[in-house]
Amino acid sequence: MLKYRILTAMVLIPLVIIAVFFLSQTMFTLACSLVFLLAGWEWGRLCGLKKPWHHLAYLCILLLAMIGANQIPFIWMCMIGTLWWMFASVWLLIFPRGEFLWRIKGVPFLIGLLVLIPAWTALTSLQSEFENLSPWYVMFMLLVIWAMDSGSYFTGRLWGKTYFASRISPKKTVQGLYGGFFIVALVDIGIILGFHLSLNNSLLVFMISFIMAVVSVIGDLVESMFKRYEQVKDSGGLLPGHGGLLDRIDSLTAVAPVYALMITLIELNGLPF
Numbered sequence: 001m002l003k004y005r006i007l008t009a010m011v012l013i014p015l016v017i018i019a020v021f022f023l024s025q026t027m028f029t030l031a032c033s034l035v036f037l038l039a040g041w042e043w044g045r046l047c048g049l050k051k052p053w054h055h056l057a058y059l060c061i062l063l064l065a066m067i068g069a070n071q072i073p074f075i076w077m078c079m080i081g082t083l084w085w086m087f088a089s090v091w092l093l094i095f096p097r098g099e100f101l102w103r104i105k106g107v108p109f110l111i112g113l114l115v116l117i118p119a120w121t122a123l124t125s126l127q128s129e130f131e132n133l134s135p136w137y138v139m140f141m142l143l144v145i146w147a148m149d150s151g152s153y154f155t156g157r158l159w160g161k162t163y164f165a166s167r168i169s170p171k172k173t174v175q176g177l178y179g180g181f182f183i184v185a186l187v188d189i190g191i192i193l194g195f196h197l198s199l200n201n202s203l204l205v206f207m208i209s210f211i212m213a214v215v216s217v218i219g220d221l222v223e224s225m226f227k228r229y230e231q232v233k234d235s236g237g238l239l240p241g242h243g244g245l246l247d248r249i250d251s252l253t254a255v256a257p258v259y260a261l262m263i264t265l266i267e268l269n270g271l272p273f
Contacts, residue, residue, distance in 0.1 A: 012248075016142065020127070021135045029124045035245065036120045037062060039253075040112065042246040046230050047108040058109065065117050074125035075264050081118025081257025085215065088222045088254075095168055095225050102229045111226075119253040122260035130267065140191065141212065141259050145251050147187045148180040148213045149220075155179020169224040177217065184213045208262055212255050219254025223247070 019031050040062040044055040069077050091098045102108060126138050156176025165172045188209050192202045223246065227233070234244050 043112040077121040078257040078261035084114040118257040122256040147183040151183030152176040152180035216251035223250035
């Protein structure tokens with residue numbers, strides 16, 4: 001499993017870097033749309049969809065929602081996404097008592113839109129809104145997510161002893177969490193030194209990356225919570241060693257709208273990052 005996880009990451013990471021820095025805005029949006037539609041197909045599995053045409057119908061709804069979201073100022077979509085993840089965090093805290101919400105007819109499909117659409121909007125908008133800095137903003141977000149995920153995974157495997165969310169995600173440990181934060185801090189230091197950032201901007205980098213790291217864990221746990229409700233281990237099997245595509249972007253779906261909102265507010269207040 002570990003071998004497949006590493007090999008899959010070695011293939012995907014260069015592809016993502018190429019997409020962020022070298023694709024045109026139109027091609028980047030199309031690539032993101034494909035990824036999120038595939039994730040939407042997997043979300044249909046969490047909603048209990050069995051027949052392919054049911055999945056296709058949900059993808060049509062998702063595609064229409066993307067088109068509609070593209071007509072709305074992206075900061076509004078980021079606010080909607082941020083509010084959803086705040087609510088989801090509370091839902092996480094009361095697990096498993098909130099299962100009745102998931103069982104309300106139509107709610108899982110609505111949640112899928114709240115998970116995927118604001119993240120898609122934030123990601124595609126980040127790539128275009130901030131001129132020459134846009135690819136670097138996106139890359140910073142991805143580096144923090146990858147650092148938190150990989151740091152938590154490998155530290156947890158080596159030294160993990162104290163489980164903190166065993167009912168939701170049995171392998172999550174406090175030691176893994178600390179390891180993730182440590183690797184994120186190393187990434188921050190590399191960025192600060194590489195870009196010769198001032199003290200104020202350095203503190204801003206640490207603050208933003210810490211918030212992203214926390215939110216990435218929330219995104220991971222929330223998807224795990226929904227999988228527990230449906231009693232499935234993975235959202236799919238598209239990526240060897242990683243499960244489904246949705247399993248790979250669960251942190252991204254939470255981080256993207258929150259991060260895009262933070263960056264936009266910082267830019268609007270004249271604080272260059």
